[in-house]
Amino acid sequence: xxxxxxxxxxxxxxxxxxxxxxxxxxxxxxxxxxxxxxxxxxxxxxxxxxxxxxxxxxxxxxxxxxxxxxxxxxxxxxxxxxxxxxxxxxxxxxxxxxxxxxxxxxxxxxxxxxxxxxxxxxxxxxxxxxxxxxxxxxxxxxxxxxxxxxxxxxxxxxxxxxxxxxxxxxxxxxxxxxxxxxxxxxxxxxxxxxxxxxxxxxxxxxxxxxxxxxxxxxxxxxxxxxxxxxxxxxxxxxxxxxxxxxxxxxxxxxxxxxxxxxxxxxxxxxxxxxxxxxxxxxxxxxxxxxxxxxxxxxxxxxxxxxxxxxxxxxxxxxxxxxxxxxxxxxxxxxxxxxxxxxxxxxxxxxxxxxxxxxxxxxxxxxxxxxxxxxxxxxxxxxxxxxxxxxxxxxxxxxxxxxxxxxxxxxxxx
Amino acid sequence: xxxxxxxxxxxxxxxxxxxxxxxxxxxxxxxxxxxxxxxxxxxxxxxxxxxxxxxxxxxxxxxxxxxxxxxxxxxxxxxxxxxxxxxxxxxxxxxxxxxxxxxxxxxxxxxxxxxxxxxxxxxxxxxxxxxxxxxxxxxxxxxxxxxxxxxxxxxxxxxxxxxxxxxxxxxxxxxxxxxxxxxxxxxxxxxxxxxxxxxxxxxxxxxxxxxxxxxxxxxxxxxxxxxxxxxxxxxxxxxxxxxxxxxxxxxxxxxxxxxxxxxxxxxxxxxxxxxxxx
Numbered sequence: 001x002x003x004x005x006x007x008x009x010x011x012x013x014x015x016x017x018x019x020x021x022x023x024x025x026x027x028x029x030x031x032x033x034x035x036x037x038x039x040x041x042x043x044x045x046x047x048x049x050x051x052x053x054x055x056x057x058x059x060x061x062x063x064x065x066x067x068x069x070x071x072x073x074x075x076x077x078x079x080x081x082x083x084x085x086x087x088x089x090x091x092x093x094x095x096x097x098x099x100x101x102x103x104x105x106x107x108x109x110x111x112x113x114x115x116x117x118x119x120x121x122x123x124x125x126x127x128x129x130x131x132x133x134x135x136x137x138x139x140x141x142x143x144x145x146x147x148x149x150x151x152x153x154x155x156x157x158x159x160x161x162x163x164x165x166x167x168x169x170x171x172x173x174x175x176x177x178x179x180x181x182x183x184x185x186x187x188x189x190x191x192x193x194x195x196x197x198x199x200x201x202x203x204x205x206x207x208x209x210x211x212x213x214x215x216x217x218x219x220x221x222x223x224x225x226x227x228x229x230x231x232x233x234x235x236x237x238x239x240x241x242x243x244x245x246x247x248x249x250x251x252x253x254x255x256x257x258x259x260x261x262x263x264x265x266x267x268x269x270x271x272x273x274x275x276x277x278x279x280x281x282x283x284x285x286x287x288x289x290x291x292x293x294x295x296x297x298x299x300x301x302x303x304x305x306x307x308x309x310x311x312x313x314x315x316x317x318x319x320x321x322x323x324x325x326x327x328x329x330x331x332x333x334x335x336x337x338x339x340x341x342x343x344x345x346x347x348x349x350x351x352x353x354x355x356x357x358x359x360x361x362x363x364x365x366x367x368x369x370x371x372x373x374x375x376x377x378x379x380x381x382x383x384x385x386x387x388x389x390x391x392x393x394x395x396x397x398x399x400x401x402x403x404x405x406x407x408x409x410x411x412x413x
Numbered sequence: 414x415x416x417x418x419x420x421x422x423x424x425x426x427x428x429x430x431x432x433x434x435x436x437x438x439x440x441x442x443x444x445x446x447x448x449x450x451x452x453x454x455x456x457x458x459x460x461x462x463x464x465x466x467x468x469x470x471x472x473x474x475x476x477x478x479x480x481x482x483x484x485x486x487x488x489x490x491x492x493x494x495x496x497x498x499x500x501x502x503x504x505x506x507x508x509x510x511x512x513x514x515x516x517x518x519x520x521x522x523x524x525x526x527x528x529x530x531x532x533x534x535x536x537x538x539x540x541x542x543x544x545x546x547x548x549x550x551x552x553x554x555x556x557x558x559x560x561x562x563x564x565x566x567x568x569x570x571x572x573x574x575x576x577x578x579x580x581x582x583x584x585x586x587x588x589x590x591x592x593x594x595x596x597x598x599x600x601x602x603x604x605x606x607x608x609x610x611x612x613x614x615x616x617x618x619x620x621x622x623x624x625x626x627x628x629x630x631x632x633x634x635x636x637x638x639x640x641x642x643x644x645x646x647x648x649x650x651x652x653x654x655x656x657x658x659x660x661x662x663x664x665x666x667x668x669x670x671x672x673x674x675x676x677x678x679x680x681x682x683x684x685x686x687x688x689x690x691x
Contacts, residue, residue, distance in 0.1 A: 035648030061632040065649035074629045078543045248457040267650045
C-alpha cells in the first residue's frame with residue numbers, strides 16, 4: 001500500500017515538473033497564405049527563429065489564398081485566431097479593433113521602420129497608427145515575349161516607352177485570324193486601371209484615405225479609362241477582362257503565347273520561367289507626358305489584438321518582418337519585391353531576374369484608395385461604370401460622369 | 414401506321430432534348446477528365462481540345478506528393494461516413510417521434526424544427542466555431558462531424574415517409590405488446606429503406622462537398638478534407654489546372670459510386686417523401 005502511494009506520488013511529481021517545463025515554453029500561432037511555390041521562405045523563417053529561440057514554439061496555419069480570409073475572419077470574430085498573421089486590406093481589420101497598433105512596440109524596441117518604403121506604409125496604417133509591417137511592395141511591370149518582338153521586327157520595350165509606344169507595339173503584335181484574334185498584343189490585370197489614371201495626371205478621389213470628392217469624372221481620368229477601353233474595343237489588341245479571366249487570366253494568356261505582352265506583378269516570374277519562349281521585363285510605360293507611376297501595397301505582417309502572448313508575438317513579428325525575414329523573402333525562389341528597400345543587405349539579397357526593374361518601379365509606387373466604404377463605392381458605382389466602358393457600351397465620359405452624384409453623396413455620408 | 418410514325422417522331426424529339434441535357438451535364442466532367450491528362454499549355458488552347466494528343470498520366474501520382482491527398486481522402490471518408498450514420502440515426506429517431514408519437518405541442522415543435530431549414534448555414538458558422546473551439550475540438554474528427562450530426566431536412570424527409578406507413582401495422586404491433594423502440598427498429602426502419610437510402614446519399618454527397626466548415630474547423634494539414642486540400646492547388650496568381658482536375662476526378666469518384674449504388678432508392682425516396690424539388 002505504502003509502495004503504491006509512493007509510486008503515485010512520484011509519478012504525480014514527475015507530471016508536475018513536466019507541466020512546468022511545458023508552461024515555460026510560449027506557444028505562438030502564425031498564419032499565412034501562399035501558393036505552394038511561395039511557402040519555402042515562410043517555413044525557413046519559422047525554423048530559423050525556433051532554432052534561435054528554443055523557449056518559443058510556433059505552430060503554423062497555412063491556408064490557400066481562396067480560403068485564408070474566410071478562416072481568419074471567423075477566428076477573429078470569435079476573438080481567437082493566430083498571434084501573428086500575414087495580412088492585406090489592413091484598415092478594415094484595424095477599424096474592427098482586431099489588429100494591435102504597432103507604433104508603441106516599434107518605438108520601444110527601436111525597430112528600423114525608417115528603412116521601409118514610406119509610401120508603402122500608408123496602406124498598412126489606419127487613423128495615423130501603423131497596424132502591419134509590409135513584407136513587399138507589389139509593383140507591376142511590362143513582361144514581353146522577345147520571340148514575338150523579333151518576329152514582328154520591333155524594338156524591345158525600354159524606359160522610353162509611353163502609352164503610345166505601347167499601343168503601337170500592341171497593334172503590330174496582335175495576330176488576327178479572320179474574325180478571331182489568335183494572339184493579343186497585350187493583356188493586363190483588371191484592377192490596375194487606377195495606375196493609368198494617375199499616369200495621366202488624374203486620380204480617383206481627392207484623398208486616398210479620407211476622400212471627400214470623386215474625381216474619375218475629370219478629363220484626365222476619363223482619358224485614361226477611355227485609352228484602356230479603346231485597347232479592348234477600338235484597337236482590339238487586348239482581351240476584355242472577362243474574356244481574360246475565362247482564359248485563365250494574364251498568366252495563362254502570356255505563357256500559352258496568346259498574348260505578346262503582359263502587365264502584371266513580380267509574382268509571375270516563377271510561372272513564366274516555364275514559358276516555351278524567350279521573354280524579359282521592362283519598366284511600366286509612362287503616361288503621355290512621361291509621368292511614372294506604379295502601384296504599391298503588397299501584404300504585411302500584423303499582430304492579433306487578442307493575442308495572449310504579445311511580447312513573444314512582437315519578438316517573432318520583428319524578426320519575420322525585419323531584416324532577417326526580408327532577406328529570406330528577397331532571396332527565395334519565388335521572391336517578393338522587398339519592402340525594406342532602405343537596407344543594403346536586403347537589396348543585395350534580392351537577386352530575382354529583373355530585380356532592378358521591380359525595385360526601381362517600387363520607388364514610383366503610390367498608395368491606392370483604402371477607406372471605410374471603399375468596397376461599397378467600388379461595387380455599387382465604379383465597377384459597374386467601368387464594366388460599361390470595358391464592354392464598349394458607353395464611353396468613359398458618359399459612364400464615369402453619370403455616377404459622380406451618387407459617389408459624392410456616398411462619400412458625404 | 415401514321416400514328417405509330419408520329420409517336421416515333423415525338424420520341425425522337427424527347428430523345429434529342431434528353432441528349433442535350435446529357436451533353437450539358439457530362440460536358441464539364443469530360444473536360445475535367447480530359448484536362449487532368451493535358452500538358453499545362455494545352456488547357457486554355459483555342460480551339461479547345463477535349464483529348465490531348467500527348468496525354469501525361471504523371472498527374473495521378475503527382476497529386477499524392479503535391480498535397481497530402483491520400484490523408485485528405487481518408488479524412489473525408491471518415492467524416493462523411495460518420496455524419497451519414499449519425500444523421501440516419503438522429504433523424505430517424507426524431508422523425509419517429511414526430512410521425513408516430515402523440516404528444517402535446519408536437520406540431521408546433523415540428524414547425525420550429527422546420528424553421529431551422531430557413532437559417533442559412535453561413536449564419537451559424539461563427540457560433541458553431543466558438544462552441545467547437547471552447548470544447549477544444551478544432552482539428553479533431555468530432556469537431557468536423559458533430560455539428561452535422563442532425564439535419565432538419567433529413568428529419569422532415571423521414572417524417573413524411575414514416576407518415577405513409579399504414580397505422581394498422583404500428584397498432585397491430587402495439588397490441589402484440591411491442592415497445593416503441595421495437596416498433597421503430599423492427600417495423601418502421603425496415604419499411605423505410607428507400608427514404609433512408611435517399612437521406613444517406615444526400616448526407617454523404619453534401620458533406621463530401623462541404624468546404625466552409627472543414628476549412629474553418631481545421632488548421633493542421635493532417636486534418637484537411639479533400640475539398641480543403643484541393644483548394645490549396647488554386648493559388649492567388651497561378652493555378653495548376655491539370656493537377657487540380659486530377660484531384661477533382663479522384664474526388665468525385667466516391668460520390669459517383671455512392672450515387673450508382675443508391676440511385677434507385679434515392680429517386681424513390683425523394684418522390685415518396687414529397688420533397689422532389691430539393
